[in-house]
Amino acid sequence: MIAACREIRRNILRISKASGHGHIPTCFSVVEMLYGVYQTIRHDPANPSWEGRDISILSKGHASLGLYCVLAHFGYFDVEKVHSYGAFGSDFGCHPDRLKVPGVEVSTGSLGHGIGVGVGMALGLKLKKSDRRVLVLIGDGESNEGTVWESVMVASNLDLDNFTILFDNNRSQERCLPIPNPVERFRSFGCDSIEVDGHDVEALKEALSRRASGVKVIVANTIKGYGCRTLAENIFAWHRRSPGEAEFQKLMDELDAETV
Amino acid sequence: MTSTPFIIGMRDAFFDALYEIARTDRNVIIISADNGAPSLDKFAQTLPNQYFTVGIAEQQMIGMAAGMAFEGKKVYTYAIAPFITTRVLEQQKLDVCSMNLPIVNLGIGAGYAYDIMGPSHHTVEDISIMRALPGMKIYCPADAICSRALVDLSYADPSPQYIRFDRAGIPNIYAGRPVDFTPGLVKTREGRDMYIVATGIMVHQALKVSDELKRDGLEVGVIDVCRIKPFPVEWLFEYLEEVPWVVTLEEHLLAGGLGGIVAEIFVDSGVTTPLLRIGQEDRFVFTYGGRSVIWKKYGLDVPSVVEKIQTWMSSRSGGVEFAKRAAVR
Numbered sequence: 001m002i003a004a005c006r007e008i009r010r011n012i013l014r015i016s017k018a019s020g021h022g023h024i025p026t027c028f029s030v031v032e033m034l035y036g037v038y039q040t041i042r043h044d045p046a047n048p049s050w051e052g053r054d055i056s057i058l059s060k061g062h063a064s065l066g067l068y069c070v071l072a073h074f075g076y077f078d079v080e081k082v083h084s085y086g087a088f089g090s091d092f093g094c095h096p097d098r099l100k101v102p103g104v105e106v107s108t109g110s111l112g113h114g115i116g117v118g119v120g121m122a123l124g125l126k127l128k129k130s131d132r133r134v135l136v137l138i139g140d141g142e143s144n145e146g147t148v149w150e151s152v153m154v155a156s157n158l159d160l161d162n163f164t165i166l167f168d169n170n171r172s173q174e175r176c177l178p179i180p181n182p183v184e185r186f187r188s189f190g191c192d193s194i195e196v197d198g199h200d201v202e203a204l205k206e207a208l209s210r211r212a213s214g215v216k217v218i219v220a221n222t223i224k225g226y227g228c229r230t231l232a233e234n235i236f237a238w239h240r241r242s243p244g245e246a247e248f249q250k251l252m253d254e255l256d257a258e259t260v
Numbered sequence: 261m262t263s264t265p266f267i268i269g270m271r272d273a274f275f276d277a278l279y280e281i282a283r284t285d286r287n288v289i290i291i292s293a294d295n296g297a298p299s300l301d302k303f304a305q306t307l308p309n310q311y312f313t314v315g316i317a318e319q320q321m322i323g324m325a326a327g328m329a330f331e332g333k334k335v336y337t338y339a340i341a342p343f344i345t346t347r348v349l350e351q352q353k354l355d356v357c358s359m360n361l362p363i364v365n366l367g368i369g370a371g372y373a374y375d376i377m378g379p380s381h382h383t384v385e386d387i388s389i390m391r392a393l394p395g396m397k398i399y400c401p402a403d404a405i406c407s408r409a410l411v412d413l414s415y416a417d418p419s420p421q422y423i424r425f426d427r428a429g430i431p432n433i434y435a436g437r438p439v440d441f442t443p444g445l446v447k448t449r450e451g452r453d454m455y456i457v458a459t460g461i462m463v464h465q466a467l468k469v470s471d472e473l474k475r476d477g478l479e480v481g482v483i484d485v486c487r488i489k490p491f492p493v494e495w496l497f498e499y500l501e502e503v504p505w506v507v508t509l510e511e512h513l514l515a516g517g518l519g520g521i522v523a524e525i526f527v528d529s530g531v532t533t534p535l536l537r538i539g540q541e542d543r544f545v546f547t548y549g550g551r552s553v554i555w556k557k558y559g560l561d562v563p564s565v566v567e568k569i570q571t572w573m574s575s576r577s578g579g580v581e582f583a584k585r586a587a588v589r
Contacts, residue, residue, distance in 0.1 A: 098359065105330075110354055116320050117355055120327020127309055128331065150320035157315070 001227060001258055002201055004073060005031045009227050011069040011079055013251055016242045021086040021094055024242075025225035025235045027066030029170040029198070030137060033220050034058070034070040036204035037135055037166070045075040048102040054132050055121055057106045059114025060139040060168065061095040062240075068092055068101065076103040112145030114138070115165065119155045122163040135208070137166040140182065141173040149189070155215045156190035164208070164216040165191070168198065170224040172235065186217040198222035229259035267429035270407035271368050274425070275299035277411040278336065282310055287332055288415075291325055293318045293339040295368070300338075318343045322351035322363075329361040334415065340374070341367030341383035341424055345390055352420075357393045362418040366425065370400060370460050371511030373427035375551040379544040383424065388516025390422050391489045398489040399423045402448075402463035405434040406486050409441040426461050428551075433463065433484075444487025445495045451481020454505035454569075457496070459485045459518050462509045465555075465562060469509070472566045491521055493529075500533065507536045507569055511560060514539040536572045538565055 008031050016022035034056075041054035058067045065085060072079035084090035091100040095109030105121075108114040118136040125132050138148060155163050167182055179185065186193035192212035196203045198220030207218045225231030228251045231238050243251055254260075268276075276299050282288040283306075290303055291312045303311035314321045318339055325335040337344060344367045345352070356363050367383065374381035390396055397419050401407040407425065414421055439446055448463060449470055456466040463484040470480040483499055485492070500506055508519035519537030526535055540558060547554050555561040559568065 106326075107354070107359055110350060113323060113351065113354055116323020116351070117327040117330070119320065120324035121330050122327070123312070123324065124328040124331025124333055127333075147319045147323070150317040151323065154314050154317060154320050154324065158312075 001199070005035055005201065006227070006255060006258075008035065008066075008069045008073055009255055010252065011072070011082070012065055013243065013248060013255070015065060015069070015082055015085050017244075017248045018083055019085040019087065020242045022065040022242060023062045023240050024065075025231045025238050026060065026063045026139070026170070026172070027069075028226045028228070028231060029222040029224045030058075030060075030063050030066050030168055031070065031226075032199045032201050032204060033137060033166055033168065033222070034067060035073070036201050036208060037137070038070060038074045039201070040205050040208040041133065041135065043103075045071075045103070048076060052132065055105050055118070055134040057108070057114045057118045057134070057136045058096060058104075059108055059118070059136050060111065060142050061108030061114070064092070064094060064096045067096060067104070071101070071103040111139070111142040112147035115148055115151040119151050119158070119160065119163065122155070122160045123158060125162060126160065131162070133162045133164065135164045135166060137168060139168045139172065140170060140179045143167070143179050143182075144173055144177045152186065152189045152191065152215070159214050161212065161214050161216075164212075164218065167217060167219045168222055169219050170198075170222040172224055175236075182219045183217075186219070191215040191217045193217040193219065195219045195221065199226055223260055226260055227258065228254040230254060232260045267431060268404050269425070269427070269429050270401050270404045271297060271366070271425045271427075272299040273404035274366070274407045274411055274423070275303070277408050278415075279303060281411065281415055282307055285334070286310065287334050289328055289333045289335045291321050291335060291337050293321045293337075293343060295339050297338075297368075318348045319351050322348045322365075323355050325363045326351075326355040326359060326361050329363055334362055334364075336364045336366055338366045338368070340381060341369045341386060342381060345383065345386040345422065349389065352390070352396065353393050356420045357395045360395055361420060364414045364421045364423065366423050368425050369427045370424040371426070372545065372551050372554050373461075375554060376548045378546055382545060384512045384540055385515075386422075386424060387488055387510075387512050387518065388520065391516070391521070393420075395420050396489065397421045397487070399487050400460040401425065401486055402460055402484050403430055403432040403434055405432050405439065406441055406446075406484075409439075410486075413442065424460065428461070430461060430464060433467070441486055443495045444485070444490075444492035445499075446484040446486065447481065447499050448484045449480075449482040451503055452479035453503060454478060454507060455481045455483050455500055455503050456507045456509050457483045457485060457518065457522055458509040459488060460511065462511050462560075465560070465565065466509050468562045469565045469569070472562060473569065476570070485518060488518065488521065491525065493525055496522070496525065497529070497531075504533065505536075505573065506533050507538060509565060510539040512539050514541065534576055536569065538568055
């Protein structure tokens with residue numbers, strides 16, 4: 001784990017403990033993906049609405065705390081501000097609001113929505129003959145929603161080669177409705193689909209930079225709760241739970257020792 | 261009501277006028293969920309970068325409209341009315357309304373327009389459901405002239421909007437006279453004893469009911485509510501001020517529909533004018549044979565509405581006396 005991603009995870013733990021809110025394991029599975037995205041795309045944290053920026057959408061909005069800590073790392077705002085997470089008067093809700101948080105392009109929360117909006121943005125940019133790109137991070141659990149596949153069909157049919165889907169393959173729906181063989185699935189929908197280690201920032205950046213024919217899908221194999229054994233081994237118990245003082249120290253120690 | 265091929269429908273009147281705007285404003289986009297219309301063909305042929313069909317994927321259509329709106333487009337979505345309202349309710353709520361995007365949703369087949377198609381294609385709950393979405397404006401034109409006027413209103417307005425069109429070729433009420441639709445409400449016929457407040461195709465029914473009640477000596481006016489949300493409250497009060505009886509008539513469930521809105525306004529404003537709401541009860545309709553058959557069976561045809569009004573008036577305290585007074589006047 002690179003130092004920046006470890007520090008982002010520390011912040012997620014600190015803020016979750018302080019606020020008593022947050023979905024920690026899902027945030028931990030997307031840290032490298034979001035970090036890789038913001039290292040790769042064109043964006044300007046000092047001017048979040050810069051006309052030349054690429055668009056990044058977190059469709060699985062419950063990983064908002066992870067997104068906030070990544071955006072803070074890249075300078076969109078001070079991470080201290082995020083400590084108000086979920087509190088009265090805060091801009092930082094448990095699902096991201098585009099009108100409040102700089103860098104949040106689409107308000108999300110209900111699963112299977114961000115990807116559809118992203119398809120529309122990619123089409124809108126194509127019509128403007130712009131070379132800007134749209135990237136949408138979706139979850140494998142989110143892909144239980146039928147709308148995800150409507151969006152993939154339409155994006156593929158429109159041949160949106162400026163559209164990238166990052167598929168967080170953390171196997172969170174093994175218990176219920178798994179999405180087996182996601183690479184082949186997306187390929188069968190007409191996408192240019194590849195697989196990478198979702199915790200390897202360099203591999204992610206290479207995949208993000210790679211030219212694709214048509215809609216690009218990056219299946220990122222991840223571990224829910226990556227970085228802390230306690231989280232990774234008990235993802236259901238920790239799905240939406242904040243640590244107490246003793247638990248917090250244990251998780252911080254595990255993170256430092258990188259036990260997963 | 262049978263459709264007459266010589267009358268241009270309110271949908272086609274809308275698309276024809278929108279086409280003229282789209283030719284000069286390249287940011288006007290139409291997305292259809294695999295629904296065609298004669299008036300849409302020219303969009304496909306001459307404005308291919310402004311006309312998209314997503315397939316039978318209404319949820320994606322609404323999400324995509326939101327994404328295109330973010331890129332500066334004025335997007336009109338189009339589908340059969342139930343599939344652009346209840347089927348995509350969460351997309352309307354979150355993708356359109358919560359982000360307050362300039363999207364105009366066009367639904368064809370309001371009420372029982374798709375008569376023999378059954379509850380899947382009937383749209384008699386859309387007003388109550390769509391009006392619950394914060395920021396969503398709702399229009400329901402009664403003829404093609406109103407529909408044509410809604411093109412300019414919808415184009416100039418950056419709010420989320422829903423326009424429910426009838427499917428049939430309905431005669432024009434407003435031909436040959438200047439009508440301002442911007443207040444959202446039109447006094448279609450002046451009244452002295454009663455006003456029937458109606459919307460869409462029921463405005464036509466209300467005029468016929470008014471003709472019938474004239475035989476009882478009643479001067480019954482008709483108010484056409486073409487903008488259901490935000491409801492033109494001030495105008496309604498101005499028109500209803502002097503009449504002692506108010507009836508609402510809608511081809512829609514009574515739960516939360518036009519009559520429900522008027523009742524809410526009366527209660528909130530302390531208005532005590534007797535109010536009769538006529539519409540559909542809490543039921544699905546599996547009756548075939550046509551729209552007029554449905555109206556007759558469920559009390560929305562002209563004789564049934566007339567009878568309901570007469571019974572209601574005579575059962576109210578003083579109602580009979582009033583009717584007699586009105587008759588001799």
